Amino acid sequence: MKWIDKNLHIKPINTHIDPYKPVENAIITHGHADHAKPGHKNVLATSETIEIMKIRYGENCAENFQILPTNQSLKINDVLIKFFPAGHILGSVQVLTEYKGEKINFTGDYKTTSDQTCKDFEPVKCHTLVTEATFGLPVFQHPNENEEIKKLLKSINLFSERPHLVGVYALGKAQRVINLLRQQGYDKEIFIHGSLEKLCEYYQNNNIDLGRITKVNLKKKKDYNGEIILAPPSAIKNIWSRKFEDPIICQASGWMSIKQRAKQSLVELPLIISDHADWNELTKYIKFTDAENVYVTHGREEAIVHWCKMNNINGLALSLSGRDDEEQL
Amino acid sequence: MKKFSELINKLLLTSSRNRKIDILSNYFQNTSDPDRGYTLAILTNELELRNIPISRIKEIVFENVDNELFTLSYDYVGDLAETISLIWPHKELGSLLSISEIIDVLRNLKRDEVNKTLKNYLSIANETERWALIKLISGGLRIGVSSRLAKTALAKFSNKKLDDIEKIWHGIEAPYDNLFNWLCDEGPMPKIDLLKTFNPMMLANPISKNDFKTLISSQFIAEWKWDGIRVQIILGKSSVKIFSRTGDDISQSFPEIKNSADSMVILDGELLVGRDFIPMNFNSLQQRLNRKKVTQKHMDEFPAFIKLYDILYLNNEDLRDKTWKSRRFELEKWFKKNDNNYFDLSNVIKFSSWDELSNFKKNQIIDDQHEGLMIKKIDGSYIPGRPKGYWYKWKKDPKNVDAVLMYAIRGHGKRSSYYSDFTFGLWNGNQLSPIGKAYFGFDDNELKVLDKFVRNNTIKKFGPVREVEKTFVIEIAFDAVNESNRHKSGVALRFPRIKRLREDKPASEVIQLSQFKSDFL
Numbered sequence: 001m002k003w004i005d006k007n008l009h010i011k012p013i014n015t016h017i018d019p020y021k022p023v024e025n026a027i028i029t030h031g032h033a034d035h036a037k038p039g040h041k042n043v044l045a046t047s048e049t050i051e052i053m054k055i056r057y058g059e060n061c062a063e064n065f066q067i068l069p070t071n072q073s074l075k076i077n078d079v080l081i082k083f084f085p086a087g088h089i090l091g092s093v094q095v096l097t098e099y100k101g102e103k104i105n106f107t108g109d110y111k112t113t114s115d116q117t118c119k120d121f122e123p124v125k126c127h128t129l130v131t132e133a134t135f136g137l138p139v140f141q142h143p144n145e146n147e148e149i150k151k152l153l154k155s156i157n158l159f160s161e162r163p164h165l166v167g168v169y170a171l172g173k174a175q176r177v178i179n180l181l182r183q184q185g186y187d188k189e190i191f192i193h194g195s196l197e198k199l200c201e202y203y204q205n206n207n208i209d210l211g212r213i214t215k216v217n218l219k220k221k222k223d224y225n226g227e228i229i230l231a232p233p234s235a236i237k238n239i240w241s242r243k244f245e246d247p248i249i250c251q252a253s254g255w256m257s258i259k260q261r262a263k264q265s266l267v268e269l270p271l272i273i274s275d276h277a278d279w280n281e282l283t284k285y286i287k288f289t290d291a292e293n294v295y296v297t298h299g300r301e302e303a304i305v306h307w308c309k310m311n312n313i314n315g316l317a318l319s320l321s322g323r324d325d326e327e328q329l
Numbered sequence: 330m331k332k333f334s335e336l337i338n339k340l341l342l343t344s345s346r347n348r349k350i351d352i353l354s355n356y357f358q359n360t361s362d363p364d365r366g367y368t369l370a371i372l373t374n375e376l377e378l379r380n381i382p383i384s385r386i387k388e389i390v391f392e393n394v395d396n397e398l399f400t401l402s403y404d405y406v407g408d409l410a411e412t413i414s415l416i417w418p419h420k421e422l423g424s425l426l427s428i429s430e431i432i433d434v435l436r437n438l439k440r441d442e443v444n445k446t447l448k449n450y451l452s453i454a455n456e457t458e459r460w461a462l463i464k465l466i467s468g469g470l471r472i473g474v475s476s477r478l479a480k481t482a483l484a485k486f487s488n489k490k491l492d493d494i495e496k497i498w499h500g501i502e503a504p505y506d507n508l509f510n511w512l513c514d515e516g517p518m519p520k521i522d523l524l525k526t527f528n529p530m531m532l533a534n535p536i537s538k539n540d541f542k543t544l545i546s547s548q549f550i551a552e553w554k555w556d557g558i559r560v561q562i563i564l565g566k567s568s569v570k571i572f573s574r575t576g577d578d579i580s581q582s583f584p585e586i587k588n589s590a591d592s593m594v595i596l597d598g599e600l601l602v603g604r605d606f607i608p609m610n611f612n613s614l615q616q617r618l619n620r621k622k623v624t625q626k627h628m629d630e631f632p633a634f635i636k637l638y639d640i641l642y643l644n645n646e647d648l649r650d651k652t653w654k655s656r657r658f659e660l661e662k663w664f665k666k667n668d669n670n671y672f673d674l675s676n677v678i679k680f681s682s683w684d685e686l687s688n689f690k691k692n693q694i695i696d697d698q699h700e701g702l703m704i705k706k707i708d709g710s711y712i713p714g715r716p717k718g719y720w721y722k723w724k725k726d727p728k729n730v731d732a733v734l735m736y737a738i739r740g741h742g743k744r745s746s747y748y749s750d751f752t753f754g755l756w757n758g759n760q761l762s763p764i765g766k767a768y769f770g771f772d773d774n775e776l777k778v779l780d781k782f783v784r785n786n787t788i789k790k791f792g793p794v795r796e797v798e799k800t801f802v803i804e805i806a807f808d809a810v811n812e813s814n815r816h817k818s819g820v821a822l823r824f825p826r827i828k829r830l831r832e833d834k835p836a837s838e839v840i841q842l843s844q845f846k847s848d849f850l
Contacts, residue, residue, distance in 0.1 A: 137401060137405055138394065138398050138399075138416050139405070139406055139415035140415070141415065257456075258406055258411065258415070259342070259408075259411055259460070260407065260411060262342060263341055266344060268342050268343060268344075269342070270342070300401070303398055303401045303402070306395075306398060306401070310395065
């Protein structure tokens, strides 16, 4: 990895991948705030990621935007760049770079399970894999997301007099949860916190079916009994949520598999729905790529590095700063 | 097992006390015998599966999971049952037996069947069932349900009185068929053997500054709060039973206490060691506690006796509904008739104002003998539990010392992701010597500060224990210091808690251990 350094800087073309601070040239894997920062000069990303950045940071959050669709190549000097769908959220990609015959793939954040709100993950072979490891411990084995959604629907049937407040990350998780509910035949109006509105709208404009969604209007209090309301976890923790009468607090997150974590966040109904690969997906993909070297950007690096050792693969933790690892995505 | 595991999962995630009671009450209503009885036993900590040590479970896990990956996972999750339930790699078809059937199987397992059976159970269980199964074996659910809450739910679902349930509780056994028959109006209230059954004790509330303003001193008397352990003594014709405050039978640790009387009586008192009814310090009493075998040497060196506070039963007559005054009268009458070597009356202290009592406390308290004062309402009856307005404890002022934070370990249950158990020490020359551990006293914000300090200042890890930079000073409050040959420092603190964080104080200003000893020992 001589031509790329630990800060994910591609030296021959002076370009950073998901840089934490403003740089000259940035490749952005997806629109989550810990990967996409405003203030870069030139940004290369998928059209969806660029649109999401503009929604979140404004039209001028970078000087120049260049779109690279998935599965198309772009050659800059001697470096070949190609995006492959990462299956994480709308517009998310892995970045495959090739220089002098050596292929390095950056996974960004990814999951390999299917998701109707974004393109399905595409595996790709490489010499060196730079991977995330948010759920890089063998205790993380995500259950089927449809079974989790059924838990929410069951609870609504059982406690039809209580509002169900579901904590979701505004970008990706919110839309996926809505979409999963629709897949299960839930066709009632779904209510959302104001901060989710624009992003839901953007997803709908991209032909992702979210059905009827309405912004919460807190002046009408009792109307929310038996309804599903989606809001970022921070809103659920603050005064905003006090306006609901005796709500059931739910949270959709991969972290929810740990009961004590759910308990700490006062979550009554944990829904284990993750947009990151679990332990089995992470290790299976490392094997698939045939990579000789594996660099772990963020997450539970130690266990993945140890697993690599057990499997005769060179593993190294990069411990990138600035990743919102502890936040409940 | 499915029903049981879902119950405890729900209880864990429910924070409202009333909702927990509802969940439990529904469970008791809709579950048959003996499943609900065994569940009750587990929730109240009355069930132990002694034949399967938790080390056996770990052994099975390490046969199936890489040791290092397990350690990293456990360190992250913080709860053993949860780590194992999540990491277990095998999934097989099948369904687990009911909770009572599983308990029956586990109790009767032969040694060489344990691993095979458990491995099978772990594989056919779902994740929540696995978690429940390991909790069942390791004991101690830590799901925020007290024994009292479980009994409150029993009272709710059956419309019986909680006090009635408490009265017979210690005389009945899992799976409590007779209890549930009575609760469901299908049988009589279970009869219990008075001579063998612990009766829940009456406990005191700490007295506050405000109480002195509102309470009328003439309605109360005081007694010393002797520094021993509170016990209930049941004397039969030739039998003696001694129970600790929590209902543990500790009779066999004190075989010298015999009954010379021919009456049946249940007494309340303080167990102490000493000669001529003069108590030695708590440390001496500790030499006698938790011993299965008692030697003559121990009995000679630390002879036990009991200071009597109260009387609950006399010759099958329940005195608990009488006032303290008339119970005291009965107690003194019984004592005069039956004076012997093992019982002494705890004196009644009379006073005419709170100030007078305060002065008495200040001047008369003997550090080694007294924990403080008890204040009791003269016309109050003996009410099990901790009723408000009757008995108060007025502890002596805590002692304080500033010490340096040395090691930390993660807590359990709700605190499993926080470093919340702390070891602290004093200087011994230019080295620190640990003098104790504390895991409470701080509030949530202070815990966050401590946790952050530990994470950012770890210098070494020993398994789950983190050694930290010796720069953080904490003020420790404690009730007493005893000499101890079990601890390297030679001292043991009683009831240590973290009173304050002293971020302002440099560690170099913390005192020497020798200074501490000469100040407090």
